[in-house]
Amino acid sequence: MEIFIIAVLIITAIVIFLLELFVIPGLSLAGFAAVGCMLYANYYAFTRLGMTGGLVTLAVSVIAGVGSIVWFMRSKTLDKLALKKDIDSKVDRSAEKSVKVGDTGISTTRLAQIGYAEINGNIVEVRSIDGFLDEKTPIVVRRITDGTILVERQTN
Template sequence: MEILIIIAFIIVAVVLLLIELFVVPGISWAGISALACIVYANIYAFTHLGALGGFITMAVSAITCIGSLVLFMRSKTLERLALKKDITSKVNKQAEESVKIGDRGLTTTRLALIGYADIEGKIVEVKSMDGFLSEKTPIVVNRIDEGTILVEKQK
């Protein structure tokens, strides 16, 4: 019966270890639980099976954890879980092409650095160079950089 309990804890620890490494990012409940299961299985082995049983359990648990990690990494499971889609979308440059440096407008939303403005009758996303700007603040286009329209408060 003791051996079945030890085997169960080692299997649970291996499953939790794989979840920790490949599913849940960072140190989480899965990693802590896996460590607790391995430690408990070894302590249980030392107390119920003696020193020889404890050392055999330590060796088996280490080989099982490392072996399952290697087998999982070599299997096709990671390829099925991996994200393979490339990002093919591009920045919308219509606003950049329709707005020119020096154009004047009015903010339609609060610019908490980024927001929307009505420039020459077109609602476009803009970025403030003057920090936070309130809604309905007069602005002027200062610069256009890689699809981002940079504005400042009109003086």
């Protein structure tokens, strides 16, 4: 019965670990559960089966863990789960090309460094030189660098 319990714990740990590694994003409860099952299986083996049984269980745990990762990575299962679509679309920057230094406009969102503004009838993404600017603040374009429109509060 002890060997059956140890085998179930190791198999459960490997399945949960593979799910954590390849399906569930990030470090979550599944990862901790897998580590807990594996550690408890080895602890159980050392306490119930003695030193020899514990060392055999430890060796089986390591071989099964590494072997399952290698097998899963070589199997076609991972290919079925992986995304194969390339994104080749680009952001439409035609509105930004019509903006020139000195143009005026009004911020349409709060500029917490970056936000949106209406300049020459186009809504474009802008970056504030002055820091934070509230929505509907009159602005003026001061610089355009690498496609980034830098604006500041318009002074009368």
